[in-house]
Amino acid sequence: MAASKLILCLNAGSSSVKFALFKYEPSTPLLLEGAINGITADKQFLDFKSYTPDGSTLESIKKQEIETPDHESAFKYFMHRLDSQQGDKRMLDSLADIYVACHRVVHGGANPRPLVIDDSVDHELEMLSDLAPLHNQRALDIVHSCRAHLKSAKNVAFFDSSFHMSILPPIYTFPISLDVQKRHQLRKYGFHGLSYAFIASESAKFLGVDGSDLNVIALHLGSGASACAIGSGKSVNTSMGLTPLEGLPGATRSGSIDPSLIFHYHSNSSRMSASLSKELKLTVAEEILNKESGWKSLTGTTDFGEITERALGQGDEVCKLAFDMFVNRVAMYVGQYWVALKGGASALVFAGGIGERGAELRKAVVDEVACLGFELDEERNKAAAGSDAVVVEISPEGARLKVLIVHTDEQKEMAKEVLDQDL
Numbered sequence: 001m002a003a004s005k006l007i008l009c010l011n012a013g014s015s016s017v018k019f020a021l022f023k024y025e026p027s028t029p030l031l032l033e034g035a036i037n038g039i040t041a042d043k044q045f046l047d048f049k050s051y052t053p054d055g056s057t058l059e060s061i062k063k064q065e066i067e068t069p070d071h072e073s074a075f076k077y078f079m080h081r082l083d084s085q086q087g088d089k090r091m092l093d094s095l096a097d098i099y100v101a102c103h104r105v106v107h108g109g110a111n112p113r114p115l116v117i118d119d120s121v122d123h124e125l126e127m128l129s130d131l132a133p134l135h136n137q138r139a140l141d142i143v144h145s146c147r148a149h150l151k152s153a154k155n156v157a158f159f160d161s162s163f164h165m166s167i168l169p170p171i172y173t174f175p176i177s178l179d180v181q182k183r184h185q186l187r188k189y190g191f192h193g194l195s196y197a198f199i200a201s202e203s204a205k206f207l208g209v210d211g212s213d214l215n216v217i218a219l220h221l222g223s224g225a226s227a228c229a230i231g232s233g234k235s236v237n238t239s240m241g242l243t244p245l246e247g248l249p250g251a252t253r254s255g256s257i258d259p260s261l262i263f264h265y266h267s268n269s270s271r272m273s274a275s276l277s278k279e280l281k282l283t284v285a286e287e288i289l290n291k292e293s294g295w296k297s298l299t300g301t302t303d304f305g306e307i308t309e310r311a312l313g314q315g316d317e318v319c320k321l322a323f324d325m326f327v328n329r330v331a332m333y334v335g336q337y338w339v340a341l342k343g344g345a346s347a348l349v350f351a352g353g354i355g356e357r358g359a360e361l362r363k364a365v366v367d368e369v370a371c372l373g374f375e376l377d378e379e380r381n382k383a384a385a386g387s388d389a390v391v392v393e394i395s396p397e398g399a400r401l402k403v404l405i406v407h408t409d410e411q412k413e414m415a416k417e418v419l420d421q422d423l
């Protein structure tokens with residue numbers, strides 16, 4: 001593959017590592033993309049695609065089982081693939097062609113924009129690691145490896161929290177001592193911001209409105225799940241908070257609970273967890289709520305596709321309880337954000353692994369919020385699985401309120417921003 005200036009994008013999600021390689025050109029042509037999913041599950045699967053310069057598919061691997069039980073081995077696999085011979089060709093001429101390495105860093109404090117990573121930014125991000133215990137350290141490990149091995153690349157951190165810096169004080173302030181909040185920079189930050197930025201620009205294009213006129217309720221439902229009210233193109237409110245734990249339940253996360261619950265769960269909840277102290281610095285309470293709760297603790301699996309099949313196909317009562325619980329929690333945010341947007345949302349948007357692939361979940365959520373006027377075309381909802389389009393409408397033809405699926409792409413969002421912001 002002959003290319004001289006490339007953008008490498010890396011995204012360490014809680015259950016996945018995704019990567020993509022683009023040309024450093026205004027239209028950011030995609031050269032390679034891949035994901036290793038299932039890092040919190042028993043088995044991991046690789047998806048991988050490479051493209052010719054005219055955009056047709058060169059190589060395609062779908063759901064191939066692979067043994068990469070942690071983020072580090074998944075990242076190493078991708079770097080090895082990038083730097084090796086495939087048949088009679090190398091994937092790229094030289095790793096020195098990578099001009100910018102983009103890193104999705106979930107917690108960026110109050111930084112409103114991406115930052116080029118030097119030693120001082122690196123240190124700043126280390127300090128924030130405890131506030132995104134399933135994410136930041138893993139992203140930083142990848143940053144450190146890129147800084148050590150990709151000598152000619154500029155490493156840039158893109159923050160999930162940046163998109164939500166438009167949220168106003170009555171929403172981001174906690175009802176606790178203001179002094180304490182100031183001293184420790186405690187506030188609602190919100191996450192999945194790269195995904196919401198991508199969802200906002202693609203929804204605006206699809207709906208034919210200017211980005212600054214966009215009013216939608218967006219749902220990023222993956223291993224971590226959140227909702228966002230987007231008003232006039234900006235984040236007005238979002239369900240995650242100081243950390244990605246607040247709000248909706250996830251694969252291994254409880255989401256919002258009565259904060260007192262943890263005192264009744266375990267008598268030693270505030271101690272440091274010995275089992276995790278090497279990899280992550282967590283108390284027992286944080287470990288339980290971040291890593292031992294959610295779908296895993298209720299049903300034994302982190303795979304929401306399997307939960308849906310067991311709930312609706314096999315009549316498994318516990319899985320049905322988990323499914324109904326998720327529908328209830330998601331619908332409550334749709335109601336709240338309908339009010340936040342003063343009834344002015346023009347679309348409900350589903351994204352993330354569950355939002356994009358869970359047809360049954362989408363149907364159940366839309367049924368639950370039908371009183372607001374949202375409606376689903378069942379055929380379109382089922383057929384959406386076969387579509388490669390970035391945005392798929394699943395509401396009936398001509399519906400006033402649209403229901404959309406956006407195949408979100410945090411990697412593409414970072415590459416776009418490199419060009420837009422001249423990084």
Ligand SMILES: Nc1ncnc2c1ncn2[C@@H]1O[C@H](COP(=O)(O)OP(=O)(O)O)[C@@H](O)[C@H]1O
Nearest residue numbers: 013015016222223224303304305353354357358
């Ligand atoms: N067919 C499906 N129906 C519902 N959920 C699914 C389906 N396929 C995958 N998922 C779920 O998508 C989630 C992963 O979402 P994703 O956004 O890719 O992850 P991450 O949060 O790691 O970025 C997993 O919980 C997985 O179970």
Ligand SMILES: CC(=O)OP(=O)(O)O
Nearest residue numbers: 013014191222224244
């Ligand atoms: C912020 C967050 O929870 O991200 P992910 O869904 O990728 O784990």
Ligand SMILES: [Mg+2]
Nearest residue numbers: 013014222223
């Ligand atoms: Mg994700």
